[in-house]
Amino acid sequence: MYELGGIFGAISYSSRNVVPIILTGLKRLKHRGFDTTGIAFIDGGRLSVLKEVGEPGEVIEKLKLEELSAPIALGHVRFSTHGRPHVDNAHPHVDCSKRIAVVGDGAIANYEAIYDRLIMEGHELKSRSDFEVIAHLIEDCLRKGLSTLESIAFVEQSLEGFYSYAILSEESRSIIAYTSLQPLYVGKSWDLTLVSTSKSALHGLADEYVELSGGELVIANSFTTKFYKLRELMSVEKSFSKLYVVEEYVEKDGYPHHMLREMYEIPYSILRCLAVHQEKYLSYASKHIREAKDVYIIANGTSLHAGLVASYYLSELANISPIVTSAAEFPLYYMENVGPGAVVIAISQSGETSDVVQAAYEAKLRGATIMGLTNYVGSRLANISNLYLPIGAGPELAVPATKTFVTTLATLYKVSIRVAKDMGRITASEYGEALSKVKDYALKLRESMAELDAEAAEAASEIASCRSGYVVSRGITYPIALEGALKIKEVAYMHAEGMEAGEFRHGPISLVERGFFTVFLVPVEAHAAKASYPLIRTSIDMGATVAVIGFENDPSLLELKNVNVIRVMHVDRYLAPIAYTIPLQFLAYRLGLKLQRPIDKPRYLTKAVS
Ligand code: F6R
Numbered sequence: 001m002y003e004l005g006g007i008f009g010a011i012s013y014s015s016r017n018v019v020p021i022i023l024t025g026l027k028r029l030k031h032r033g034f035d036t037t038g039i040a041f042i043d044g045g046r047l048s049v050l051k052e053v054g055e056p057g058e059v060i061e062k063l064k065l066e067e068l069s070a071p072i073a074l075g076h077v078r079f080s081t082h083g084r085p086h087v088d089n090a091h092p093h094v095d096c097s098k099r100i101a102v103v104g105d106g107a108i109a110n111y112e113a114i115y116d117r118l119i120m121e122g123h124e125l126k127s128r129s130d131f132e133v134i135a136h137l138i139e140d141c142l143r144k145g146l147s148t149l150e151s152i153a154f155v156e157q158s159l160e161g162f163y164s165y166a167i168l169s170e171e172s173r174s175i176i177a178y179t180s181l182q183p184l185y186v187g188k189s190w191d192l193t194l195v196s197t198s199k200s201a202l203h204g205l206a207d208e209y210v211e212l213s214g215g216e217l218v219i220a221n222s223f224t225t226k227f228y229k230l231r232e233l234m235s236v237e238k239s240f241s242k243l244y245v246v247e248e249y250v251e252k253d254g255y256p257h258h259m260l261r262e263m264y265e266i267p268y269s270i271l272r273c274l275a276v277h278q279e280k281y282l283s284y285a286s287k288h289i290r291e292a293k294d295v296y297i298i299a300n301g302t303s304l305h306a307g308l309v310a311s312y313y314l315s316e317l318a319n320i321s322p323i324v325t326s327a328a329e330f331p332l333y334y335m336e337n338v339g340p341g342a343v344v345i346a347i348s349q350s351g352e353t354s355d356v357v358q359a360a361y362e363a364k365l366r367g368a369t370i371m372g373l374t375n376y377v378g379s380r381l382a383n384i385s386n387l388y389l390p391i392g393a394g395p396e397l398a399v400p401a402t403k404t405f406v407t408t409l410a411t412l413y414k415v416s417i418r419v420a421k422d423m424g425r426i427t428a429s430e431y432g433e434a435l436s437k438v439k440d441y442a443l444k445l446r447e448s449m450a451e452l453d454a455e456a457a458e459a460a461s462e463i464a465s466c467r468s469g470y471v472v473s474r475g476i477t478y479p480i481a482l483e484g485a486l487k488i489k490e491v492a493y494m495h496a497e498g499m500e501a502g503e504f505r506h507g508p509i510s511l512v513e514r515g516f517f518t519v520f521l522v523p524v525e526a527h528a529a530k531a532s533y534p535l536i537r538t539s540i541d542m543g544a545t546v547a548v549i550g551f552e553n554d555p556s557l558l559e560l561k562n563v564n565v566i567r568v569m570h571v572d573r574y575l576a577p578i579a580y581t582i583p584l585q586f587l588a589y590r591l592g593l594k595l596q597r598p599i600d601k602p603r604y605l606t607k608a609v610s
Pocket of ligand 1: 300301302303347348349350351352353356399400401402486487490607608609
């Protein structure tokens with residue numbers, strides 16, 4: 001499972017009240033979560049926790065948090081990636097003695113086994129949250145006489161996954177924070193040490209900051225702040241840098257637009273998506289699909305393009321050919337045939353798009369099984385689904401869908417390989433390898449995001465002066481051409497058409513000339529790739545502005561002259577739809593920026609079309 005959250009903690013050296021600072025920090029972390037808000041604090045030697053369902057503003061008012069006063073406190077905002085928003089799942093979580101409070105962000109992969117063991121041993125766990133187990137594991141160690149640091153180091157040996165967490169300890173009156181991978185920053189001012197998931201959230205509160213690297217821990221009490229490498233139990237020196245954040249960007253984690261921030265979060269969103277699904281639900285999803293008489297995939301816009309990619313996945317990996325259609329068309333042409341035995345995979349990141357919700361509802365009334373894929377577990381789609389799979393992208397505040405598209409693709413891929421495994425078409429080890437490849441890709445992608453962005457920006461500066469253009473591909477990346485064109489229309493207000501390369505010479509070629517652009521996504525199917533290069537050369541010869549996106553190891557890319565080439569990491573062909581999406585999203589963003597469009601809120605569009 002995965003907990004997406006924002007952590008914000010503060011301790012004062014001068015006994016000043018840090019609660020207002022925590023509340024400011026939490027309001028700035030809304031992009032990390034807004035389903036629950038909570039705070040732990042130590043006042044008069046006792047640790048207390050207050051938490052509630054709701055975004056920081058609501059909860060602050062409801063629980064009168066502004067009236068609190070404490071020199072040490074730890075806050076959290078949570079986005080529900082699984083289970084509906086509920087106060088029991090809200091952080092901070094406490095141990096049985098209520099002397100340790102924990103807040104976290106990420107996934108503890110072996111959480112379920114630890115949870116079962118703790119329950120057997122008599123611990124009282126109240127939530128289904130990954131991070132509650134940490135409080136109880138530390139409690140056990142402290143009871144055996146270990147120091148807080150030794151306890152955390154011991155507990156770390158038993159945890160798997162990628163996560164960051166912070167602890168407020170009543171006994172040591174300290175904040176301790178650790179990260180295995182997730183972003184975590186420590187800030188300081190003359191009388192404060194702060195811990196935050198976002199560097200920008202420290203703006204105006206800290207003068208200097210330092211980022212924790214994976215495996216590092218910080219202990220801050222009212223006298224000192226010390227850093228350690230946890231596994232080695234070795235103290236490390238870290239040098240602080242001056243904190244500078246553009247004030248306007250504070251609530252966008254330092255980015256000028258939510259869209260850009262959300263794109264840069266994609267590697268983490270993919271990792272989250274890998275961890276978010278419970279085994280039993282993936283198994284149900286696979287069973288429904290395998291046993292279905294007919295499989296329909298319905299969605300709109302960007303989600304429909306993800307559905308089209310899924311038809312390639314299911315057809316190739318599981319020999320199942322779903323009907324993929326716009327949710328608006330589905331009731332008109334297919335509903336008559338829908339009945340018991342049909343599975344309708346309804347995709348909607350918002351879970352609120354009316355066409356999707358209504359079509360799914362009607363299909364359910366006719367006896368179909370509805371499998372909803374959504375980012376919002378409390379949405380209407382999740383509510384009416386017989387089985388819903390969260391895509392675990394985390395809050396997406398920009399109207400253009402970016403990280404949610406990628407995690408929808410990742411979820412559909414997971415489901416497809418799961419079906420293939422359960423049908424015996426791939427072995428358990430091939431299944432495991434396929435999942436590892438997604439993880440490796442996400443980890444490496446973190447390093448190449450800035451370069452992809454820069455290359456896309458270069459292409460955008462040439463394309464920006466064109467009237468309109470095509471985004472062309474074939475095979476499994478053809479739906480990505482459709483998606484790239486949609487993103488360019490939506491974000492840059494430029495006309496763009498997504499096209500299947502085989503159709504290019506059947507008419508569309510007539511428009512290609514100077515002032516027109518063509519973006520080619522080199523197909524990952526060898527024969528289709530070979531057939532694409534003559535089209536690329538023809539476009540160049542006709543004077544069009546051409547950009548090409550292909551694998552970094554494709555030698556044919558080196559031969560291209562007078563084109564912007566964007567090389568993406570070489571990946572398994574099933575991951576190519578994701579790998580090609582990222583530069584296209586950057587391209588749309590950079591075009592929108594160049595043409596001064598209102599990127600996060602394109603005209604006439606809303607996050608959910610109802
Ligand atoms: C594109 C976009 C829209 C949505 C469409 C469906 O960036 O945001 O095309 O994809 O309105 O939305 P959901 O997935 O919420 O049903």
